[in-house]
Amino acid sequence: MEFLRTRRTYRRFQQKAVPAAVVDDILEAARIASCGANRQTLKYLVVQSPEQVDKVNGLVHWAAYLPPEQGIPKAEERPTLFIAVFQDEALPGANDTDAGLALGSMTAAAWSHGVGSCIMGAIDRPALCDLFGTAPSLRLHSMVAFGYPAHESRVVEMHDGDVRYYLDDARDYCVPKRPLSEILLGRI
């Protein structure tokens, strides 16, 4: 449970490359993830050269609940790796549940090595696909940013149903979650 409590979203990173062995584990976690009818419709692209990482970083949107000066990582806080997750529409059965399970496994594999991540859906898909030069049959589902965190993030109590995360005085992320009493319908 401690692993799950700390496997949060991270948005500021140390400028230290994610080792190849960790990248391999992230991809292996994606490869073996559960998926509907075992159809395996997802494809991945690793973005790790600093030039390409910088280009991708210009095409993703960070932390919608925060003012830009708080939510957007500064040059020296940027992720050091992105992985693009595509749905291959040439194959039957692509679905968002499979993508979610793969994303969960990838970010957990990373965190098992102390590598933090941010799943990103607010992304400029046309510009990213142009940059990658990928086939039109590959639908860009999400980008995931990775790196060694430069901040902490913790789950906090929610007040008045406010789901917005915020930064505390140390610029650490506070992520309100609904209490169990609100989400558990019962035990029958």
Ligand SMILES: Cc1cc2nc3c(=O)[nH]c(=O)nc-3n(C[C@H](O)[C@H](O)[C@H](O)COP(=O)(O)O)c2cc1C
């Ligand atoms: C499907 C999905 C899309 C997301 N898209 C973005 C995004 O575009 N930009 C961003 O900064 N965070 C993004 N996030 C991170 C969420 O904001 C974050 O998961 C949420 O605030 C809860 O924080 P936690 O992951 O620490 O529990 C996304 C997360 C998910 C699961």
